[in-house]
Amino acid sequence: VRVQEGVEDSGKYPIVVSTWPFLEAVRAAWEAVDKGFNAVDAVVEGCSACEELRCDGTAFNSLIDMNLAVTVGPGGSPDENGETTIDALLMNGATMEVGAVASMRYVKDGIKAARLVMQHTKHTMLVGERASIFAISMGLPGPTNLSSSESMEKWTRWKENNCQPNFRKNVVPVDSCGPYQPKDNLGHNKGICSEANSIGTIESRTCLVGPHSHDTISMAVIDKMGHVAVGTSTNGATFKISG
Numbered sequence: 645v646r647v648q649e650g651v652e653d654s655g656k657y658p659i660v661v662s663t664w665p666f667l668e669a670v671r672a673a674w675e676a677v678d679k680g681f682n683a684v685d686a687v688v689e690g691c692s693a694c695e696e697l698r699c700d701g702t703a704f705n706s707l708i709d710m711n712l713a714v715t716v717g718p719g720g721s722p723d724e725n726g727e728t729t730i731d732a733l734l735m736n737g738a739t740m741e742v743g744a745v746a747s748m749r750y751v752k753d754g755i756k757a758a759r760l761v762m763q764h765t766k767h768t769m770l771v772g773e774r775a776s777i778f779a780i781s782m783g784l785p786g787p788t789n790l791s792s793s794e795s796m797e798k799w800t801r802w803k804e805n806n807c808q809p810n811f812r813k814n815v816v817p818v819d820s821c822g823p824y825q826p827k828d829n830l831g832h833n834k835g836i837c838s839e840a841n842s843i844g845t846i847e848s849r850t851c852l853v854g855p856h857s858h859d860t861i862s863m864a865v866i867d868k869m870g871h872v873a874v875g876t877s878t879n880g881a882t883f884k885i886s887g
C-alpha cells in the first residue's frame with residue numbers, strides 16, 4: 645500500500661491510497677486532488693497514469709514472475725487468443741454510482757471509459773466490442789490495436805509450451821492447445837487448488853491469492869470535501885480465457 649508521504653499523519657484530507665508500488669499513479673492522483681479535483685476525477689487521473697505507464701509491465705516487472713501476472717494498458721497481458729483487452733471499474737462514494745467496462749477491445753482508456761458508463765448511462769457495466777463502440781462514440785480515441793510486440797512474443801512462447809499454464813480445469817485438450825472437453829471423471833482433477841475435498845468442505849484458496857491474481861491497480865481517494873471514490877484498471881490475468 646502506498647500513501648502520499650505526510651498525508652497519513654496530518655489527520656486531514658485529501659488522501660490517496662493505491663495497491664502495489666505504483667508511485668507515479670499515486671503522484672498523478674495526488675496532484676489532481678491537491679489542486680481541488682473531486683475524488684472521482686483524481687482516481688481517473690491516477691489509474692490513467694498506470695494505464696499509460698503499463699503498470700506491471702514496467703515498474704512491477706522485476707518484482708514478480710510475469711507468467712500469469714496481471715498488467716494494465718495497451719500492450720499488456722494477452723488472453724489465450726493472444727488479444728489484449730481492458731477491464732476497469734469506478735465508484736463514486738458520494739452518490740454510490742458505479743461504472744465499469746469489461747473485456748473491452750480497441751480502446752486503451754479503461755478507467756475513462758468506466759467514468760463515461762457511470763456518468764452517461766443508467767447501466768453499471770458494458771462489455772466487449774460494444775463497450776468499445778460506446779467509448780469511441782463518447783469521444784475516447786480508437787479503434788486501436790492494444791497488442792504489442794512484447795505481448796505477442798509472450799503469447800507465442802506460451803503456445804510453444806502447449807498453452808501451459810492456463811486457467812482451465814477439469815478438462816482435457818483435443819490437442820496441446822485445445823479445443824478442450826470436460827473430463828469424463830471429475831474426481832481425477834489434478835488442479836493445484838481443489839474447491840471441495842472428499843467430504844464436501846471448502847478447502848483453503850490461499851494459493852489462488854497473491855500478486856499473480858490481484859487487480860493491477862486499485863486506488864482510493866478522499867478529496868478535500870471528504871468524498872470518497874475508488875477505481876481499478878487491469879488487462880486481467882495473462883492467458884485468461886477470452887471473455
